[in-house]
Amino acid sequence: MRALITGITGQDGGHLAELLHEKGYEIFGLIRGQHNPRRQAVEAEFPYVTLIEGDLADPTSIVRAVEIAQPDELYNLAAISHVGYSFKNPTLTAEVTGKGVLNVLEAVRLAGLAEKTKVYQASTSEMFGGLDYNRPGRGYNEESLFHPRSPYGVAKLYGHWIAKNYRESYGMFVSCGILFNHEGERRGVEFVTRKITHAVARIKAGLQDHIELGDLWPKRDWGYAGDYVRGMWQMVQHGTPDDFVLASGETHSIEEFLDLAFAEIGIDDWKPYVQQNPAFMRPAEVDILLGDPAKAEGVLGWKREVDFPGLVKLMVAHDLNLVGAAG
Known part of the structure; x- marks a missing residue:
């Protein structure tokens, strides 16, 4: 083929x-x-x-x-x-x-x-x-x-x-x-998920002290x-x-993503490390995205294998290794 x-x-x-x-x-x-x-x-x-x-x-x-x-x-x-x-x-x-x-x-x-x-x-x-x-x-x-x-x-x-x-x-x-x-380890750092996990790894390694993001409330099906x-x-x-x-059939906010990502490096309260920057806010934002994969599951037999916490864990682990901060 x-x-x-x-x-x-x-x-x-x-x-x-x-x-x-x-x-x-x-x-x-x-x-x-x-x-x-x-x-x-x-x-x-x-x-x-x-x-x-x-x-x-x-x-x-x-x-x-x-x-x-x-x-x-x-x-x-x-x-x-x-x-x-x-x-x-x-x-x-x-x-x-x-x-x-x-x-x-x-x-x-x-x-x-x-x-x-x-x-x-x-x-x-x-x-x-x-x-x-x-x-x-x-x-x-x-x-x-x-x-x-x-x-x-x-x-x-x-x-x-x-x-x-x-x-x-x-x-x-x-x-x-x-x-x-x-998302995943190949995602570009311009996308919010990878931007977060890459920054978390760099914070752990002492290479930066904060991350700048836009709105934190939108929910996505990751x-x-x-x-x-x-x-x-x-x-x-x-x-x-x-x-x-x-789709996963679940929706989570950017704040939830931050919770899990910072927890991977032992930080329970991420707020001191996150600054909101108006430059990253869009003229129009999508409030919530939630998908129903029932047709793909029933017709194709498709099923996701990595859940939301597993996704965040995988991405943080990759970026910790990338910046030499693992372990």
Whole structure:
């Protein structure tokens, strides 16, 4: 089997490359830019991945990548994926995260692979926006209303609907994974979960004395990225293309994340170490995200293996080792 992964330099791309390699795939990864600073690290960590230069905003490069890879499966994970960044760069977010999905689907079709290539589109819980919450206590599912609250969420919603349109219009196998927040040791430090665990490790090592964050009250449905990437693969193996929510079915606040993270280094009261900075607060915030993974569990047999405390413990342990503060 041959697979093409866009977003190979990201958290999910790394987990997926490992999973597919274990299953014996020939793997191709799309990497943006001739001098991408992540290229050397990707080549070192995943020597079995053949890298192809391309950009989701450049349709010609995507057609070329698809023609080279001739993929049986294409996982479109690439995006401008940081919500806060999307407010500062909404046009770029629309071009890459939204229209980039169209470019990928058109590349598959124009390359004559519409009947061969199964496509996975990375949709997101940010499309729900925390509003129109019509299933209190049960979480958003595949039938819930969308109301994105950021340029990122809006762009992802376009990608989600154009993927469904190509499924219905051209009979292409396109499955959309509506994934709730999934974190792990590969998460970038610009994301709040990794920002916290990395700072906690540095505080333990005496390398910094506080962490600056935005709002602490929003609640998210957090899971482990490795579990969710396994769900992506299961969607593509399913007999028919469809939409699936992957979530833990629990929601926790950033304050709860702080409780567990600081407890890992023996600190019960984190408040003296946390400063709120208005610069990290967004024009519009999603209050709560809670997903209902019943369909994925019932149809695909998917189940998360790492719970919320286990996720925080795993991430802190990784960062303690990273900064040399373990033990």
